Amino acid sequence: MCPFMMLVYLLGLVQLVRGASYVVGSPQPFSPVVRMSALRSAAEMPRTSPISCIATRPDEVSAKTVSEAVGDMAQASRTAALVDQVSSNTPATSSTPKKAATKGKSEAAMTERKVVTHGHPLVIGLSHKTATVDVREKLSIKEADWNAAAAKLCEYDSITEAAVLSTCNRFELYLAAEDHFAATRDALAFLRERSQLTDMELRPNLFMLQNEDAVYHLLRVSAGLDSLVVGEGQILSQVKACHSHAISTDTEEDAIPGSAGKVLGRLLNTAVMSGKYVRSETEIAKGAVSISSAAVELAVLKCPEDLSQSLKDVRVAIIGAGKMSRLLLTHLASHGVTKVTLLNRSRPRAEELAAEYPDLDIHVGLMDELWQTVETSELVFTSTSATGCIVTEPLLRERVWGQTPQPLVLIDISVPRNVESECNNVDGVKAYNVDDLKQVVARNQAKRKEKILEAEVLLRAELAKFLAWQESLKYVPAISELQAKFEQVRAAELGKAMKKLKGLSDAEKAAVEVATKGIINKLLHAPMSYLRSEDTDGSKASVRQIRDVFKLDQ
Structure with missing residues (x-):
């Protein structure tokens, strides 16, 4: 037994004797009740400090009692004989302090191991499959604010890691937690506060997946299998951005560091790599598939119906000059459109985008030309980062549409929406949003079954790899404790040997130190490799068996 454990053992005997002495000498029955504050103080002491079991009178338990429990080795040795003397006269109730000591030690060990325990994946959110755009826009978070939202989620004790993914078609919170019930409760509180929706309004739109289901969901999202347009490539870049933000530090471009730890960091990285792998090994992304391409396909269907013209003959305007607008220009050009008006808040960005399409006649303007442009256009796409509607029913009625009906098709692919649905109440105006794209993408999905x-076969293989890695995490505490135990024994035995080898020089002592550490590393190599290995056939020893074999709880 190492000197430290001997000290702990003897100090425990000191307290046991005190309790036994009190029971023997007191006419009153022994009461195991102790003041909770004193127990809490003892439990919170670091493991390197003396551990004492308080078994004195309840009214005498105090911080002073705890401090008096610390004695020297000589005093502990003297009390050992006293324990044997009184043990035969000690009532059965005197075993309570010993049980309390054992329980306290067990709880302390459990608490120490809990520090390195990793949570399990959990996803809570909504998508185009579960919620309409008017609900999704209330929860939408700009990419620049993803880390701030994740940090706020991690303020809850139940949530150890968090990452946010917010796009036009989905809003999802990826969490790591040990208690999924508590984490779900706290995540819902966060969502209620952000959306200002009640439980009755929020819950029917949400989905929640745990563990393996949560992992597989993210893999499908990254591969584009859960997208409105199956196989679309933009979601992969969005998941990649989610990963980059989640693992970022305060020294990088993000003002707030990410909140992903070991589990979510590995999960998001796996999702990104799986998304790339599926696209390279299958034809799931073959052809032009995106929200923007679906919007143009919708325009192809609706222009003859609503405007009595084909797409290539109508006057087209695009509001916004972001990624979605770039894709819109690409697909419009492929359908024969030659002239487009492009509006943006800043002219340089719009001009830079227009320069990428020399074959298109693009007129660039600023947002103060919005209504002039809308009045002279027949088809308007909106794709801006505005947090509210920029085209509304009252604003339309204040202009030409309030006097005489004028054909106008508005296709809004923004979330939050740029065009309110009430615009359909205005004569001659047809307003569509991302939810209306479903009728277009149904054909796309049928072709890609x-x-x-x-793709799902490949994703199942990636899922199995991640689950095997996650399963190995439960061995991490045992690995750390095994290394610490071997090092403790090495240091203790080396200390004893050094007392007999006083003639060694500093260089020789250092050589002995290196040699003994090398021996420990060699001895631990096989056990460490085994504990880190995957349980491919189900025969790997459990954590409990490993702890019992190496007596890590002693």
Whole structure:
């Protein structure tokens, strides 16, 4: 037994004797009740400090009692004989302090191991499959604020890691937690506060997946299988951005560091790599598939119906000059459109985008030309980062549409929406949003069923790899404790040997130190490799068996 454990053992005997002495000498029955504050003080002491079991009178328990429990080795040795003397006269109730000591030690060990325990994945959110755009926009978070939202989630004790993914078609919170019930409760509180929706309004739109289901969901999202347009490539870049933000530090471009730890960091990285792998090994992304391409396909269908013209013959305007607008220009050009008006808040960005399409006649303007442009256009796409509607029913009625009906098709692919749905109440105006794209993408999904099945086979293999890695995490505390135990024994035995080898020089002592550490590393190599290995056939020893074999709880 190492000197430290001997000290702990003897100090425990000191307190046991005190309790036994009191029971023997007191006419009153022994009461195991102790003041909770004193127990809490003892429990919170670091493991390197003396551990004492308080078994004195309840009214005498105090911080002073705890401090008096610390004695020297000589005093502990003298009390050992006294324990044997009184043990035969000690009532059965005197075993309570010993049980309390054992329980306290067990709880302390459990608390120490809990520090390195990793949570399990959990996803809570909504998407185009579960919620309408008017609900999604109330929860939408700009990419620049993802880390701030994740940090706020991690303020809850139940949530150890968090990452946010917010796009036009989905809003999802990826969490790591040990208690999924508590984490779900706290995440819902966060969502209620952010959306200002009641439980009755919020809950029907949400989905929640745990553990393996949560992992597989993210893999499908990254691969584009859960997208409105199956196989679309933009979601992969969004998941990649989520990963980059989640693992960022305060020294990088993010003002607030990410809140992903070991579990979410690995999960998001796996999702990004799986998304790339599926696209390279299958034809799931073959062809032009995106929200923007679906919007143009919708325009192809609706222009003859609503404007009595084909798409290539109508006057087209695009509001916004972001990524979605770039894709809109690409797909409009492929459908024969030659002239477009492009509006943006800043002219340089719009001009830079227009320069990428020399074959298109693009007129660049600023947002103060919005209504002049809308009045002279027949088809308007909106894709801005505005947090509210810029085209509303009252604003339309204040202009030409309030006097005489004028055909106008508005296709809004922004979330939050730029065009309110009430615009359909105005004669001659047809307003569509991202939810209306479903009728277009249904055909796309039907054509890709076989490719979806191929992609899912690959994703299942990636899922198995992640789950095997996650399973190995439960061995991490045992690995750390095993290394610490071997090092403790090495240091203790080396200390004894050094007392007999006083003639060694500093260089020789250092050589002995290195040699003994090398021996420990060699001895631990096989056990460490085994504990880190995957349980491919189900025969790997459990954590409990490992702890029992190496007596890590002693």
